Amino acid sequence: MSEMIATTKKQSRQLSAEEIREIEHEKTHYPYTQAVGLEALKIVQKHQGWVSDESLLAVAEYLDIPVADLEGVATFFNMIFRRPVGKNVICLCDSVACWMLGCDDLKAQITSRLGIEYGETTEDGEFTLLPVPCLGACDKAPVLMVGRETHRHVDPENLDQLLNELQRENTKSKKTM
Amino acid sequence: MADGMSEKVSITIDNQAIEVDPDKNLLEEVLSAGLDLPYFCWHPSMDSVGSCRQCAMTEYADEEDQHGRLIMACMSSPRDGARYSLQAAADFRAEIIEGMMISHPHDCAVCEEGGECHLQDMTVMSGHTYRRYDGTKVTHRNQNLGPFIGHEMNRCITCYRCVRFYRDYAGGTDLGAQASHHHVYFGRYDDGPLESEFSGNLAEVCPTGVFTDKVFSKHYSRKWDLQTSPSICAGCSIGCNINPGERYGTLRRVVNRYNDEVNGYFICDRGRFGTGYVNDDAVRIRQSMTRSSQDADPVLVSNADALQQLQDMSGAIGIGSPRASMEANFALREKVGKANFYAGLSQQEFAILQQILSIYQDTPAHIASLKDVEASDAVLILGEDLTNTAARMALAVRQSVRHRSFEKAAEQKIPLWHDAAVRKLAMDERSPLYILSPHATRLDDVSETTHICNAGQAARIAAAVASRFDKEVLAPEKLDKAEQALVKRITASFKGARQPLIIAGSNSMSLPLVQSAANLAQALYQKNELTQLALVGSEANGLGLMLLMEDSQQDLQQAFATGTQSAIVVENDLYRRAPTAEVDHFIAGLEQLAVIDNIKTRTGEQAHLVCASATFAESSGTFVNYEGRAQHYYATFKPVDSILPATRWLAPETSLATLTQACSQTLANCAGMADLTPGQDYHYAGLLVPRQQFRYSGRTAMRANKNVHEPKQEQDPDGIMSYSMEGVSPLKEARVFNTPWAPGWNSNQSVFKFQDEVGGHLKQSSIGVRLLDKRNSAEEGGYIALDSSEKNTAFPLYHLFGSEELSAQSQAIQARATSAYVAMNPADADRLGFNAGGGVTVQGNGVVPLLLRDSIATGSVGISVGLPGLNVHDVLPDVSLEPAPQWQAPPQWQPDNIIVSDRLHKLHEQEGD
Ligand code: SF4
Ligand code: SF4
Numbered sequence A: 001m002s003e004m005i006a007t008t009k010k011q012s013r014q015l016s017a018e019e020i021r022e023i024e025h026e027k028t029h030y031p032y033t034q035a036v037g038l039e040a041l042k043i044v045q046k047h048q049g050w051v052s053d054e055s056l057l058a059v060a061e062y063l064d065i066p067v068a069d070l071e072g073v074a075t076f077f078n079m080i081f082r083r084p085v086g087k088n089v090i091c092l093c094d095s096v097a098c099w100m101l102g103c104d105d106l107k108a109q110i111t112s113r114l115g116i117e118y119g120e121t122t123e124d125g126e127f128t129l130l131p132v133p134c135l136g137a138c139d140k141a142p143v144l145m146v147g148r149e150t151h152r153h154v155d156p157e158n159l160d161q162l163l164n165e166l167q168r169e170n171t172k173s174k175k176t177m
Numbered sequence B: 001m002a003d004g005m006s007e008k009v010s011i012t013i014d015n016q017a018i019e020v021d022p023d024k025n026l027l028e029e030v031l032s033a034g035l036d037l038p039y040f041c042w043h044p045s046m047d048s049v050g051s052c053r054q055c056a057m058t059e060y061a062d063e064e065d066q067h068g069r070l071i072m073a074c075m076s077s078p079r080d081g082a083r084y085s086l087q088a089a090a091d092f093r094a095e096i097i098e099g100m101m102i103s104h105p106h107d108c109a110v111c112e113e114g115g116e117c118h119l120q121d122m123t124v125m126s127g128h129t130y131r132r133y134d135g136t137k138v139t140h141r142n143q144n145l146g147p148f149i150g151h152e153m154n155r156c157i158t159c160y161r162c163v164r165f166y167r168d169y170a171g172g173t174d175l176g177a178q179a180s181h182h183h184v185y186f187g188r189y190d191d192g193p194l195e196s197e198f199s200g201n202l203a204e205v206c207p208t209g210v211f212t213d214k215v216f217s218k219h220y221s222r223k224w225d226l227q228t229s230p231s232i233c234a235g236c237s238i239g240c241n242i243n244p245g246e247r248y249g250t251l252r253r254v255v256n257r258y259n260d261e262v263n264g265y266f267i268c269d270r271g272r273f274g275t276g277y278v279n280d281d282a283v284r285i286r287q288s289m290t291r292s293s294q295d296a297d298p299v300l301v302s303n304a305d306a307l308q309q310l311q312d313m314s315g316a317i318g319i320g321s322p323r324a325s326m327e328a329n330f331a332l333r334e335k336v337g338k339a340n341f342y343a344g345l346s347q348q349e350f351a352i353l354q355q356i357l358s359i360y361q362d363t364p365a366h367i368a369s370l371k372d373v374e375a376s377d378a379v380l381i382l383g384e385d386l387t388n389t390a391a392r393m394a395l396a397v398r399q400s401v402r403h404r405s406f407e408k409a410a411e412q413k414i415p416l417w418h419d420a421a422v423r424k425l426a427m428d429e430r431s432p433l434y435i436l437s438p439h440a441t442r443l444d445d446v447s448e449t450t451h452i453c454n455a456g457q458a459a460r461i462a463a464a465v466a467s468r469f470d471k472e473v474l475a476p477e478k479l480d481k482a483e484q485a486l487v488k489r490i491t492a493s494f495k496g497a498r499q500p501l502i503i504a505g506s507n508s509m510s511l512p513l514v515q516s517a518a519n520l521a522q523a524l525y526q527k528n529e530l531t532q533l534a535l536v537g538s539e540a541n542g543l544g545l546m547l548l549m550e551d552s553q554q555d556l557q558q559a560f561a562t563g564t565q566s567a568i569v570v571e572n573d574l575y576r577r578a579p580t581a582e583v584d585h586f587i588a589g590l591e592q593l594a595v596i597d598n599i600k601t602r603t604g605e606q607a608h609l610v611c612a613s614a615t616f617a618e619s620s621g622t623f624v625n626y627e628g629r630a631q632h633y634y635a636t637f638k639p640v641d642s643i644l645p646a647t648r649w650l651a652p653e654t655s656l657a658t659l660t661q662a663c664s665q666t667l668a669n670c671a672g673m674a675d676l677t678p679g680q681d682y683h684y685a686g687l688l689v690p691r692q693q694f695r696y697s698g699r700t701a702m703r704a705n706k707n708v709h710e711p712k713q714e715q716d717p718d719g720i721m722s723y724s725m726e727g728v729s730p731l732k733e734a735r736v737f738n739t740p741w742a743p744g745w746n747s748n749q750s751v752f753k754f755q756d757e758v759g760g761h762l763k764q765s766s767i768g769v770r771l772l773d774k775r776n777s778a779e780e781g782g783y784i785a786l787d788s789s790e791k792n793t794a795f796p797l798y799h800l801f802g803s804e805e806l807s808a809q810s811q812a813i814q815a816r817a818t819s820a821y822v823a824m825n826p827a828d829a830d831r832l833g834f835n836a837g838g839g840v841t842v843q844g845n846g847v848v849p850l851l852l853r854d855s856i857a858t859g860s861v862g863i864s865v866g867l868p869g870l871n872v873h874d875v876l877p878d879v880s881l882e883p884a885p886q887w888q889a890p891p892q893w894q895p896d897n898i899i900v901s902d903r904l905h906k907l908h909e910q911e912g913d
């Protein structure tokens, strides 16, 4: 009786009413619940910032789909975060056009200012830096995205400015909390 | 996959003209033509998805075309008159494999796959010899996937075969493909045992060393160092063909052995991982012994003394066994005389198996092989929990529901080998499968309806369906609205089916259920001559034992009633066959009890004489499977001298071949056994068939630590195989088909070299002899009057891991097994005053846990079979239980974590709320 079956030792969390409401809405769009998996993950990420194991299990149970399937979806898409990320996820394009126009320098600038490499999050949980392939704005390279906002023609000055703004907002939102 | 036969078309490959089937894909046809073309993702049982890009060929537009274009052979239909080349695409194939190998660790020397690795073979075949990439490789974290399967993800080449087998083919849900591009990962969501009952096939399906046999790994040997033989699984009544491998006197592993009519390319995890008992000194009897009285300590005796004592037992009755071979049972019958031979089966099982045998002789329906099961397009399962009683058949049923998708694909002119397209097109449209069962089953995810009801009710529903096909069958009363609607649906499905199939068996422990299955098959046959019937048993040779009984009615209870003073029992533990008190009483009355067995049993513990017999791995013989197919198994290795095959204990002077022939001459219906094994004239230039590969290493050195003299090669008095490397390998003459191997094809994939076409018959091998196939089906029996005395207050619950006697004594299986329990519907528990989570006292068996499940028929209670802590014969048919609220679950008891037919973990949640 040494090794017993355990589907997983991890526990799911309770989905919030809001999450459930949005998932239910998505369900009306698809004939198979399987298909709702990705949307449900996006909903959870929108509310939680990322998809924890507990969230993943919760969605799998809620939609009654195998958790292995859902993990397949979650890990296939790079923008579904299976690890906690900072409040601002900086996605810096490192594809050809941006590379020719100096994305490496921008990366160095971010690293020296925030102290994070690609794939890392600042200790205060404010910033995560990720490399992304072409954002489809090569004519305005170099390009980066923060949240849903695309920033074009990035240079050392406006990058500094952008980071200043983001940091200001962060401290502001902390104070109001 | 294609049903009909199409006209062949001709193509040329590198200027060689070949005839091919346009309904197959080009890769299959190239291989069937005996040519070599590397591939990974295509599998003969799982068809094509075109994901690996390894099987590239060049196709030319016309005679003028000099350049041609690359095509994936597995994704192309052969075009009549077209010109192809294998050679022209050789560089491309080498590049593909170089790409696949970028992150491969190249650790063949420490990889369990090494030496029988499809990746090694294909790499060599493709000509890629030097890896230019010298960057960092991707590395993965491996998972603990439980006691059966090892995981080494770094070796993956992302062919997707594992998930295609595990999920698409076998219906598993806990293995998936994760992530993307260069770090795709194949594993569970989290560490934990693979849940599918067929997980072991991953070790053979995966073309690399990612998924390997963990039990084998613990005591590993290279394929070429294993001594192997063609054998038959003793795990249940299906009789899957297997290839066990031995080294240094221990059985190391079991792999699938191809038989297109039975197991094809796959076996279940009981068969693969359930043979550890063969090596276990705590389980085995390795030397014969005597006891002066039933509770005295045993004294070891020599073979000669033991044989003498057996000889001296005159006037003894003989008790045979469904887990002993035809020959062993026959030898016992000869020794004690037919009048003194008893079947060693409970009264009930005897009656049901006897009924099955007579049904098989009378029914006009075809007795379905697993291949027929797969080919059926409307299936009704009556009461059998196939996944736990005849697992390989459950896998075949799972394929049967795909007929609908093939029809849809044919309508859309999608080639049937185009697996992904065919599956996507059908989504969850399936051919009808109906399950009538007292509890939920592991096939419910593909059934059109699983109707929870007791055996009596299932028999009535089947009778109602039968009455709609033949007015002679009386429509039963007592069907409610829902059941009437179900009858209508089943009837409609059967009417629309090309090849309907009815499955039942002895494990449901219900005679009327088996009878009504036969009646239904007969009624259906009036309308459809392709009607199939399959009635499974529980053990490897149950039906064979009934053939030996001929017209005798002597079951175990009758043996008890003789009041005999002397009995010889062959490979049977009576305590698994009858109520404890009855066996105690019988044994107490014996002056002489001789038990010939290979494992220690409660019966053996009280015997005056215990003779150490050989397991299936150490002896040869014949089993007759559920369909009446006699199959011969050859000993894999020779046991220590103190162990003899049961046949040698019972008939010391008679060779096995003589016994097999005697069975064929003496027993009604067994004439076909004469054709099972090749005769003496089979020997090629007087040479035997070798059990060892020609690469077998250490022949002169492997025992040198004990003695520098090379021992004489062991002789096998029983067969045509040698315990040596010498002889004519099965390449020459495949009738005795041992381990497949062909030049350049070291893995199990080489089996196609022995088939008449890919996935077809083995060219010359024996696939067994169906003893009960009717020569003339002129006379048909009438309908059987259903036995109406059955009570249905209790029903048996089986576990693939734990319910079968031999495999349950293997450590790997024990790691997945549980102890005895009783289960009932929460509504009944409330009514009867049993509280959730407590235990129950079972008459004569102490306290066992009580599981409450919504998916259990109300009005009856489920009793686990064969699990330690409860003798089902003490409980059935008049079950009496007392609540034991004080009972505390033992620490290892995790009812939510046992995989059983009713998917406990899922239901456990419902229980919680
Ligand atoms: S684990 Fe094996 S079967 Fe699965 S994709 Fe990788 S190489 Fe293929
Ligand atoms: S236990 Fe039965 S189904 Fe499983 S491998 Fe053995 S014969 Fe086949």
Ligand code: FES
Pocket (backbone or CB within 6 Å): A093, A094, A095, A096, A097, A098, A099, A133, A134, A135, A136, A137, A138, A141, A142, A143
């Ligand atoms: S390369 Fe950066 S946006 Fe296209």
Ligand code: FES
Pocket (backbone or CB within 6 Å): B027, B038, B039, B040, B041, B042, B049, B050, B051, B052, B053, B054, B055, B056, B072, B073, B074, B075
């Ligand atoms: S075998 Fe043809 S693409 Fe994989």
